[in-house]
Amino acid sequence: MRLPVTPTTTLWRDLRDRVRRQSPAGRVIVAVDGLDGAGKTVFADGLAEVFAETGDAVFRAGIDGFHRPRIERYARGRRSPEGFYLDSYDYPTFRRVLIDPFRDGAQTAAATGFQLAAFDVVRDAPVESQWVTAPLDAVLVVDGIFLNRPQLRDLWDWSIWLDVPFEMAFARMALRDGSDPDPDAPANARYRQGQELYLDEARPREAASVIVDNTDLARPRIVGHG
Template sequence: MIDKSRKHLSRKELIDQMVNIIAAIKRTHPVRVAIDGVDAAGKTTLANELVDPLEKLGRDVIRVSIDEFHNPRTIRYQRGKDSPEGYFFDSYAYDALKESLLIPLGPDGSLQYRTSIFDFHTDSIVYSPKHHAGPNAILIFDGVFLLRSELVNYWDFSAFLDVAFDVAVERASQRDQFLFGSAQDVKERYWKRYIPGQKLYLKTCRPERHADIIIDNKDPLKPCIIRSFRP
Protein backbone atom coordinates (compact mmCIF):
# COMPACT_ATOMS: atom_id res chain seq x y z
CA MET A 1 0.00 0.00 0.00
CA ILE A 2 1.36 3.41 -0.95
CA ASP A 3 -0.12 6.69 0.22
CA LYS A 4 0.29 8.98 -2.79
CA SER A 5 -1.76 11.82 -1.36
CA ARG A 6 0.63 12.48 1.54
CA LYS A 7 -2.34 13.70 3.56
CA HIS A 8 -1.45 15.27 6.85
CA LEU A 9 -3.00 13.61 9.88
CA SER A 10 -3.73 14.75 13.38
CA ARG A 11 -1.48 13.24 16.01
CA LYS A 12 -4.36 11.12 17.29
CA GLU A 13 -5.13 9.84 13.81
CA LEU A 14 -1.53 8.71 13.36
CA ILE A 15 -1.43 6.97 16.73
CA ASP A 16 -4.79 5.29 16.10
CA GLN A 17 -3.66 4.02 12.69
CA MET A 18 -0.40 2.64 14.05
CA VAL A 19 -2.08 1.02 17.05
CA ASN A 20 -4.60 -0.70 14.77
CA ILE A 21 -1.85 -1.96 12.47
CA ILE A 22 0.34 -3.24 15.31
CA ALA A 23 -2.53 -4.86 17.21
CA ALA A 24 -3.60 -6.75 14.07
CA ILE A 25 -0.20 -8.41 13.54
CA LYS A 26 -0.45 -12.12 14.30
CA ARG A 27 2.56 -14.00 15.59
CA THR A 28 3.13 -17.04 17.80
CA HIS A 29 5.52 -14.90 19.85
CA PRO A 30 5.49 -11.28 21.07
CA VAL A 31 5.30 -8.70 18.29
CA ARG A 32 8.58 -6.76 18.03
CA VAL A 33 8.10 -3.16 16.86
CA ALA A 34 10.96 -0.85 15.85
CA ILE A 35 10.59 2.94 15.82
CA ASP A 36 13.58 4.11 13.79
CA GLY A 37 14.71 7.49 12.49
CA VAL A 38 17.49 10.04 12.70
CA ASP A 39 18.47 11.63 16.00
CA ALA A 40 15.76 13.93 17.42
CA ALA A 41 13.19 12.75 14.88
CA GLY A 42 10.63 12.11 17.62
CA LYS A 43 11.12 8.37 18.04
CA THR A 44 10.87 8.22 21.82
CA THR A 45 7.77 10.41 21.89
CA LEU A 46 5.99 8.29 19.30
CA ALA A 47 6.98 5.05 20.99
CA ASN A 48 5.68 6.30 24.33
CA GLU A 49 2.40 7.38 22.76
CA LEU A 50 1.74 3.86 21.50
CA VAL A 51 1.91 2.24 24.92
CA ASP A 52 -1.33 3.33 26.58
CA PRO A 53 -3.72 2.64 23.67
CA LEU A 54 -2.17 -0.80 23.13
CA GLU A 55 -2.54 -1.59 26.82
CA LYS A 56 -6.16 -0.50 26.66
CA LEU A 57 -6.64 -3.21 24.04
CA GLY A 58 -5.50 -5.74 26.63
CA ARG A 59 -1.96 -6.14 25.34
CA ASP A 60 1.10 -6.30 27.57
CA VAL A 61 3.59 -3.72 26.32
CA ILE A 62 7.35 -4.01 26.81
CA ARG A 63 8.87 -0.55 26.34
CA VAL A 64 12.62 -0.40 25.66
CA SER A 65 15.09 2.03 24.07
CA ILE A 66 18.41 1.51 22.32
CA ASP A 67 19.93 3.74 25.02
CA GLU A 68 19.82 0.71 27.34
CA PHE A 69 22.26 -1.14 25.06
CA HIS A 70 25.13 1.32 24.69
CA ASN A 71 28.71 0.17 24.47
CA PRO A 72 31.18 1.55 27.05
CA ARG A 73 32.81 4.90 26.27
CA THR A 74 36.13 3.22 25.48
CA ILE A 75 34.42 1.42 22.61
CA ARG A 76 32.07 4.23 21.54
CA TYR A 77 34.89 6.76 21.21
CA GLN A 78 37.75 4.52 20.12
CA ARG A 79 37.79 6.27 16.71
CA GLY A 80 37.47 9.72 18.33
CA LYS A 81 34.57 11.63 19.84
CA ASP A 82 33.78 13.37 16.56
CA SER A 83 34.00 10.26 14.36
CA PRO A 84 30.86 9.56 12.28
CA GLU A 85 32.11 6.02 11.68
CA GLY A 86 32.50 5.57 15.41
CA TYR A 87 28.92 6.68 15.94
CA PHE A 88 27.54 4.29 13.34
CA PHE A 89 29.71 1.24 14.01
CA ASP A 90 30.63 1.43 17.71
CA SER A 91 27.77 2.99 19.68
CA TYR A 92 25.65 -0.03 20.55
CA ALA A 93 26.01 -3.65 21.65
CA TYR A 94 23.91 -5.35 18.99
CA ASP A 95 24.81 -8.93 19.91
CA ALA A 96 23.76 -8.28 23.50
CA LEU A 97 20.54 -6.64 22.32
CA LYS A 98 19.67 -9.69 20.25
CA GLU A 99 20.62 -12.20 22.92
CA SER A 100 18.96 -10.33 25.79
CA LEU A 101 15.77 -9.16 24.12
CA LEU A 102 15.07 -9.76 20.45
CA ILE A 103 15.82 -13.48 20.23
CA PRO A 104 13.99 -14.42 23.47
CA LEU A 105 10.90 -12.59 22.17
CA GLY A 106 11.20 -14.07 18.69
CA PRO A 107 10.22 -17.39 17.09
CA ASP A 108 10.82 -20.31 19.48
CA GLY A 109 12.27 -17.85 21.98
CA SER A 110 12.43 -18.48 25.72
CA LEU A 111 10.30 -15.38 26.51
CA GLN A 112 12.86 -14.62 29.25
CA TYR A 113 14.23 -11.18 28.45
CA ARG A 114 16.15 -8.20 29.81
CA THR A 115 15.40 -4.55 29.05
CA SER A 116 18.82 -3.13 29.86
CA ILE A 117 22.48 -4.11 30.05
CA PHE A 118 24.26 -0.77 30.40
CA ASP A 119 23.92 2.65 32.04
CA PHE A 120 25.60 5.13 29.71
CA HIS A 121 25.25 7.96 32.24
CA THR A 122 27.58 6.17 34.66
CA ASP A 123 29.39 4.19 31.95
CA SER A 124 28.77 0.95 33.79
CA ILE A 125 27.30 -2.47 33.12
CA VAL A 126 23.88 -2.75 34.75
CA TYR A 127 21.87 -5.84 33.94
CA SER A 128 18.15 -5.41 34.50
CA PRO A 129 16.30 -8.36 36.07
CA LYS A 130 14.97 -10.99 33.72
CA HIS A 131 11.27 -10.84 32.95
CA HIS A 132 8.87 -13.32 31.38
CA ALA A 133 6.81 -12.15 28.42
CA GLY A 134 3.36 -13.43 27.61
CA PRO A 135 2.75 -14.56 24.03
CA ASN A 136 0.40 -11.62 23.39
CA ALA A 137 2.98 -9.04 24.47
CA ILE A 138 4.21 -6.25 22.21
CA LEU A 139 7.74 -4.86 22.30
CA ILE A 140 7.90 -1.16 21.45
CA PHE A 141 11.57 -0.38 20.83
CA ASP A 142 12.90 3.01 19.74
CA GLY A 143 16.34 4.07 18.62
CA VAL A 144 18.69 4.98 15.82
CA PHE A 145 20.12 2.53 13.29
CA LEU A 146 17.44 -0.12 13.96
CA LEU A 147 17.11 -1.23 10.34
CA ARG A 148 20.80 -1.99 9.87
CA SER A 149 21.78 -5.45 8.64
CA GLU A 150 22.44 -6.81 12.14
CA LEU A 151 18.88 -6.08 13.30
CA VAL A 152 16.56 -5.71 10.33
CA ASN A 153 15.32 -9.31 10.37
CA TYR A 154 14.39 -9.22 14.06
CA TRP A 155 11.43 -6.83 13.75
CA ASP A 156 7.83 -7.78 13.04
CA PHE A 157 6.89 -4.18 12.27
CA SER A 158 9.03 -1.10 11.73
CA ALA A 159 8.41 2.61 11.33
CA PHE A 160 10.92 5.18 10.11
CA LEU A 161 10.48 8.83 11.09
CA ASP A 162 11.68 11.17 8.36
CA VAL A 163 12.93 14.59 9.49
CA ALA A 164 15.30 16.98 7.72
CA PHE A 165 18.72 17.19 9.33
CA ASP A 166 18.45 20.91 10.06
CA VAL A 167 15.16 20.32 11.88
CA ALA A 168 16.69 17.46 13.86
CA VAL A 169 19.71 19.56 14.86
CA GLU A 170 17.53 22.45 15.98
CA ARG A 171 15.47 20.10 18.16
CA ALA A 172 18.59 18.49 19.56
CA SER A 173 20.11 21.87 20.40
CA GLN A 174 17.27 22.40 22.86
CA ARG A 175 17.04 18.83 24.13
CA ASP A 176 20.68 17.81 24.58
CA GLN A 177 22.29 20.78 26.30
CA PHE A 178 22.51 18.78 29.53
CA LEU A 179 24.77 16.33 27.70
CA PHE A 180 27.01 18.63 25.68
CA GLY A 181 26.74 22.16 27.08
CA SER A 182 25.35 25.11 25.15
CA ALA A 183 23.03 24.96 22.16
CA GLN A 184 26.00 25.80 19.93
CA ASP A 185 28.02 22.95 21.45
CA VAL A 186 25.18 20.56 20.65
CA LYS A 187 24.93 21.77 17.07
CA GLU A 188 28.66 21.41 16.50
CA ARG A 189 28.61 17.86 17.89
CA TYR A 190 25.67 16.91 15.70
CA TRP A 191 27.12 18.31 12.50
CA LYS A 192 30.51 16.69 13.15
CA ARG A 193 29.49 13.24 14.44
CA TYR A 194 25.80 12.44 14.50
CA ILE A 195 24.54 13.79 11.19
CA PRO A 196 27.43 12.33 9.14
CA GLY A 197 26.88 9.06 11.02
CA GLN A 198 23.22 9.14 10.04
CA LYS A 199 24.15 9.84 6.43
CA LEU A 200 26.37 6.76 6.53
CA TYR A 201 23.43 4.73 7.86
CA LEU A 202 21.04 6.03 5.21
CA LYS A 203 23.54 5.32 2.44
CA THR A 204 24.64 1.85 3.51
CA CYS A 205 21.45 0.42 5.05
CA ARG A 206 18.67 2.17 3.11
CA PRO A 207 16.17 2.01 5.98
CA GLU A 208 13.42 3.48 3.81
CA ARG A 209 13.47 0.25 1.81
CA HIS A 210 12.90 -1.88 4.88
CA ALA A 211 10.46 0.15 6.99
CA ASP A 212 6.82 -0.93 6.94
CA ILE A 213 5.74 2.68 7.29
CA ILE A 214 7.55 5.98 6.71
CA ILE A 215 6.30 9.06 8.52
CA ASP A 216 7.15 12.69 7.83
CA ASN A 217 7.48 14.00 11.38
CA LYS A 218 8.68 17.53 10.64
CA ASP A 219 5.56 18.83 12.37
CA PRO A 220 4.68 16.31 15.09
CA LEU A 221 1.19 17.77 15.40
CA LYS A 222 0.57 17.25 11.68
CA PRO A 223 2.46 14.09 10.74
CA CYS A 224 2.21 12.67 7.26
CA ILE A 225 2.41 9.04 6.17
CA ILE A 226 4.78 9.09 3.20
CA ARG A 227 4.50 5.39 2.50
CA SER A 228 2.97 2.35 4.10
CA PHE A 229 3.16 -1.31 3.18
CA ARG A 230 0.46 -2.15 5.71
CA PRO A 231 -3.29 -1.78 5.08
Protein backbone atom coordinates (compact mmCIF):
# COMPACT_ATOMS: atom_id res chain seq x y z
CA MET A 1 0.00 0.00 0.00
CA ARG A 2 1.33 3.43 -0.93
CA LEU A 3 1.79 5.95 1.86
CA PRO A 4 -0.07 9.27 1.56
CA VAL A 5 1.76 12.31 0.24
CA THR A 6 3.01 14.47 3.11
CA PRO A 7 6.19 16.52 3.66
CA THR A 8 7.65 13.54 5.51
CA THR A 9 6.81 10.86 2.93
CA THR A 10 7.99 13.18 0.16
CA LEU A 11 11.37 13.43 1.89
CA TRP A 12 11.53 9.67 2.38
CA ARG A 13 10.85 9.14 -1.32
CA ASP A 14 13.49 11.70 -2.25
CA LEU A 15 16.05 9.87 -0.10
CA ARG A 16 14.99 6.52 -1.56
CA ASP A 17 15.51 7.86 -5.07
CA ARG A 18 18.94 9.22 -4.16
CA VAL A 19 19.98 5.85 -2.81
CA ARG A 20 18.70 4.09 -5.91
CA ARG A 21 20.51 6.47 -8.26
CA GLN A 22 23.75 5.55 -6.51
CA SER A 23 22.95 1.83 -6.08
CA PRO A 24 20.33 0.76 -8.63
CA ALA A 25 20.69 -2.98 -7.94
CA GLY A 26 22.24 -5.53 -5.63
CA ARG A 27 22.30 -5.54 -1.85
CA VAL A 28 22.10 -2.06 -0.29
CA ILE A 29 22.46 -1.12 3.38
CA VAL A 30 21.17 2.24 4.63
CA ALA A 31 21.88 3.48 8.17
CA VAL A 32 19.73 5.97 10.08
CA ASP A 33 21.86 7.54 12.81
CA GLY A 34 21.22 10.27 15.37
CA LEU A 35 20.91 11.05 19.04
CA ASP A 36 18.69 8.88 21.18
CA GLY A 37 15.30 10.56 20.80
CA ALA A 38 16.01 11.93 17.32
CA GLY A 39 13.19 9.86 15.79
CA LYS A 40 15.36 7.24 14.11
CA THR A 41 13.05 4.22 14.38
CA VAL A 42 9.98 5.93 12.93
CA PHE A 43 12.09 7.53 10.21
CA ALA A 44 13.74 4.22 9.29
CA ASP A 45 10.38 2.42 9.28
CA GLY A 46 8.98 5.00 6.88
CA LEU A 47 12.03 4.88 4.66
CA ALA A 48 11.70 1.11 4.44
CA GLU A 49 8.04 1.48 3.49
CA VAL A 50 8.78 3.78 0.56
CA PHE A 51 11.42 1.36 -0.72
CA ALA A 52 8.75 -1.34 -0.59
CA GLU A 53 6.42 0.89 -2.65
CA THR A 54 8.67 0.40 -5.67
CA GLY A 55 8.83 -3.36 -5.25
CA ASP A 56 12.10 -3.62 -3.38
CA ALA A 57 12.63 -6.48 -0.95
CA VAL A 58 13.22 -4.53 2.27
CA PHE A 59 14.45 -5.67 5.68
CA ARG A 60 14.55 -3.70 8.92
CA ALA A 61 16.93 -4.02 11.84
CA GLY A 62 17.98 -1.87 14.76
CA ILE A 63 21.26 -1.84 16.61
CA ASP A 64 19.18 -2.18 19.79
CA GLY A 65 18.66 -5.81 18.77
CA PHE A 66 22.39 -6.33 19.30
CA HIS A 67 22.96 -5.08 22.85
CA ARG A 68 25.61 -6.68 25.00
CA PRO A 69 24.57 -8.34 28.29
CA ARG A 70 23.95 -6.00 31.20
CA ILE A 71 27.03 -7.15 33.09
CA GLU A 72 29.18 -6.10 30.14
CA ARG A 73 27.33 -2.84 29.46
CA TYR A 74 27.90 -1.71 33.05
CA ALA A 75 31.42 -3.09 33.52
CA ARG A 76 32.80 0.48 33.80
CA GLY A 77 30.02 1.50 36.21
CA ARG A 78 26.32 2.22 35.80
CA ARG A 79 26.98 5.96 35.40
CA SER A 80 29.95 5.73 33.04
CA PRO A 81 29.60 7.72 29.79
CA GLU A 82 32.54 5.76 28.36
CA GLY A 83 30.68 2.56 29.15
CA PHE A 84 27.59 3.79 27.33
CA TYR A 85 29.56 4.69 24.21
CA LEU A 86 32.06 1.82 24.18
CA ASP A 87 30.22 -1.13 25.73
CA SER A 88 26.53 -0.91 24.78
CA TYR A 89 26.53 -3.00 21.61
CA ASP A 90 27.92 -6.30 20.37
CA TYR A 91 29.33 -5.20 17.03
CA PRO A 92 31.13 -8.48 16.23
CA THR A 93 27.82 -10.38 16.47
CA PHE A 94 26.06 -7.63 14.51
CA ARG A 95 28.52 -8.08 11.66
CA ARG A 96 28.68 -11.88 11.90
CA VAL A 97 24.96 -12.70 11.87
CA LEU A 98 23.51 -9.74 9.95
CA ILE A 99 25.84 -7.56 7.92
CA ASP A 100 28.30 -10.13 6.57
CA PRO A 101 25.73 -12.75 5.52
CA PHE A 102 23.47 -10.07 4.02
CA ARG A 103 26.42 -8.92 1.91
CA ASP A 104 27.51 -12.48 1.10
CA GLY A 105 24.06 -13.29 -0.24
CA ALA A 106 24.62 -10.87 -3.11
CA GLN A 107 27.62 -12.90 -4.30
CA THR A 108 26.03 -16.32 -4.63
CA ALA A 109 22.90 -17.92 -5.99
CA ALA A 110 22.64 -20.02 -2.82
CA ALA A 111 20.44 -18.62 -0.09
CA THR A 112 22.51 -17.08 2.71
CA GLY A 113 20.60 -16.60 5.94
CA PHE A 114 20.96 -13.58 8.20
CA GLN A 115 19.54 -12.64 11.57
CA LEU A 116 17.79 -9.29 12.19
CA ALA A 117 18.23 -9.36 15.99
CA ALA A 118 20.34 -11.35 18.43
CA PHE A 119 19.65 -9.98 21.93
CA ASP A 120 16.64 -8.89 24.00
CA VAL A 121 17.79 -6.05 26.24
CA VAL A 122 14.64 -6.17 28.37
CA ARG A 123 15.12 -9.86 29.23
CA ASP A 124 18.90 -9.45 29.18
CA ALA A 125 19.14 -12.63 27.14
CA PRO A 126 19.81 -13.77 23.58
CA VAL A 127 16.82 -14.14 21.31
CA GLU A 128 15.97 -17.37 19.58
CA SER A 129 17.77 -17.44 16.25
CA GLN A 130 15.47 -16.64 13.34
CA TRP A 131 17.32 -16.78 10.04
CA VAL A 132 15.84 -15.09 6.98
CA THR A 133 16.97 -14.91 3.38
CA ALA A 134 16.68 -12.28 0.67
CA PRO A 135 16.80 -12.09 -3.12
CA LEU A 136 19.97 -10.90 -4.84
CA ASP A 137 18.50 -7.37 -4.97
CA ALA A 138 17.46 -6.23 -1.48
CA VAL A 139 17.59 -3.26 0.88
CA LEU A 140 18.47 -3.40 4.58
CA VAL A 141 17.59 -0.33 6.66
CA VAL A 142 19.33 -0.17 10.06
CA ASP A 143 18.64 2.44 12.73
CA GLY A 144 20.38 3.23 15.98
CA ILE A 145 22.81 5.39 17.88
CA PHE A 146 26.57 5.41 17.21
CA LEU A 147 26.20 3.97 13.70
CA ASN A 148 28.80 6.24 12.12
CA ARG A 149 31.54 5.34 14.57
CA PRO A 150 34.77 4.70 12.66
CA GLN A 151 34.63 0.88 12.80
CA LEU A 152 31.13 0.79 11.29
CA ARG A 153 31.28 3.39 8.52
CA ASP A 154 32.41 0.94 5.87
CA LEU A 155 29.24 -1.10 6.40
CA TRP A 156 26.86 1.48 4.93
CA ASP A 157 26.20 2.23 1.30
CA TRP A 158 24.30 5.29 2.48
CA SER A 159 23.78 6.90 5.89
CA ILE A 160 21.44 9.54 7.26
CA TRP A 161 22.12 11.70 10.30
CA LEU A 162 18.92 12.95 11.97
CA ASP A 163 19.81 16.27 13.51
CA VAL A 164 17.96 17.47 16.62
CA PRO A 165 19.20 19.46 19.63
CA PHE A 166 19.82 17.62 22.90
CA GLU A 167 16.93 19.48 24.51
CA MET A 168 14.47 18.13 21.95
CA ALA A 169 15.92 14.61 22.08
CA PHE A 170 15.64 14.37 25.87
CA ALA A 171 12.13 15.85 25.83
CA ARG A 172 11.07 13.11 23.42
CA MET A 173 12.73 10.42 25.53
CA ALA A 174 10.90 11.74 28.57
CA LEU A 175 7.58 11.20 26.78
CA ARG A 176 8.68 7.78 25.54
CA ASP A 177 10.42 6.41 28.63
CA GLY A 178 9.30 8.58 31.54
CA SER A 179 12.85 9.86 32.03
CA ASP A 180 13.94 13.35 33.12
CA PRO A 181 13.53 15.78 30.19
CA ASP A 182 16.46 17.94 31.34
CA PRO A 183 19.61 17.00 29.38
CA ASP A 184 21.72 18.28 32.29
CA ALA A 185 19.95 16.19 34.94
CA PRO A 186 22.37 13.91 36.85
CA ALA A 187 20.31 10.87 35.80
CA ASN A 188 21.03 11.73 32.15
CA ALA A 189 24.77 12.31 32.48
CA ARG A 190 25.75 8.81 31.27
CA TYR A 191 23.66 9.16 28.14
CA ARG A 192 24.35 12.77 27.25
CA GLN A 193 28.08 12.59 27.90
CA GLY A 194 28.37 9.22 26.16
CA GLN A 195 26.77 10.70 23.06
CA GLU A 196 29.00 13.75 23.30
CA LEU A 197 31.99 11.39 23.23
CA TYR A 198 30.57 9.96 20.01
CA LEU A 199 30.00 13.39 18.46
CA ASP A 200 33.53 14.48 19.32
CA GLU A 201 35.28 11.28 18.21
CA ALA A 202 33.26 10.16 15.21
CA ARG A 203 31.90 13.46 13.83
CA PRO A 204 28.85 11.62 12.46
CA ARG A 205 27.42 14.66 10.70
CA GLU A 206 30.51 14.77 8.51
CA ALA A 207 30.45 11.01 7.93
CA ALA A 208 26.78 10.86 6.91
CA SER A 209 25.68 10.90 3.28
CA VAL A 210 22.94 13.39 4.15
CA ILE A 211 21.90 15.41 7.20
CA VAL A 212 18.18 15.77 7.94
CA ASP A 213 16.80 18.28 10.43
CA ASN A 214 14.19 16.18 12.27
CA THR A 215 13.22 18.77 14.87
CA ASP A 216 9.75 19.08 13.36
CA LEU A 217 8.59 15.50 12.88
CA ALA A 218 5.90 16.63 10.45
CA ARG A 219 8.35 18.56 8.27
CA PRO A 220 11.84 17.03 8.23
CA ARG A 221 14.18 18.68 5.78
CA ILE A 222 17.60 18.08 4.28
CA VAL A 223 20.09 20.60 5.64
CA GLY A 224 23.42 19.28 4.45
CA HIS A 225 25.70 16.49 3.37
CA GLY A 226 28.56 14.82 5.15
